[in-house]
Amino acid sequence: MTFALATLRVDGAPTPVLSLDDRSWALADIAPDALRPEPSRGLMNVFDHWERTEPLLVAAAERLAAGTDTTPPLPPSATLEEVLTPLQYPRKVVMTGANYYEHMEKDGGHTDWEKDKKIPLLFLKPPTTTLVGCGRTVRYPEQTEKFDYELELAVVIGRRARKLTPDNAMEHVAGYTIALDLSARDWQRHPRHLVKFDLFGGKAFDDSCPLGPAIVPARYVDEDDLRLRFHLNGELRQDANTKDMIWSIPEQLVRITEHVTLEPGDVVCTGTPAGVGLGSNRWMKPGDLLEGEITGLGRLTVEIVEDRV
Structure with a gap:
């Protein structure tokens, strides 16, 4: 059951x-x-x-x-x-970037590096303006010409967590759901940005985090062996397993709680596998249908529409 x-x-x-x-x-x-x-x-x-x-x-x-x-x-x-989005609304949505080996190699061109000498890339999305429920529409961000997708396993926190350790981190996980980290790549790597890298313009825009359709309690989920598949207009674009994560879920939670306290209901998105548009230079447009599936968590579907406002 x-x-x-x-x-x-x-x-x-x-x-x-x-x-x-x-x-x-x-x-x-x-x-x-x-x-x-x-x-x-x-x-x-x-x-x-x-x-x-x-x-x-x-x-x-x-x-x-x-x-x-x-x-x-x-x-x-x-x-x-x-x-609707399962949670109305979490206090924080924490994102982990660059967290699958194949994604780093195929989409990012990084092949020669050592994990022990790196730290995970972390950032936030504002919950009340970025979260979108299953079956809803996503407004195309008109400021971008390189609109991209990232399918991710999302963790839901069930206990207040600060300064976690690898041994106790998973005790604070209540459940799992599906997320899409939508990205404006030309803003994420904007040539006019002072350091040529911007996770605000590139990641935090309105409707940029579809989430759902539901949260499955952690007791029913083997988070270390989940298949992730993403289809764009019926075409399979991503097909991977959580086994390929660089930083495991406990490792991510430890790193996050070095800086911020995680609270019940907070959502942690754990990175995307290879196959995003960044690697192929193929971008999304209004009318596109996005479908993400993760083992045992159902299917998250949204459609891109023009922003009429």
């Missing part, structure tokens, strides 16, 4: 749900205690109290799977208006 947590818009309101076997139940109906003490915060409240709420959710899923809880699932899509 595996379940996932998502946020759907139901009858006009963001609704935290538990999904099991292609059906979804409102947490308020099957595990109301998991939403306390602040039900209005949805899944953010659940992850704020993950040590207490996870057993409640597991028990609810087991009852549903066994048929001992006969609460009806949410009705079909006529009532479910849209899939």
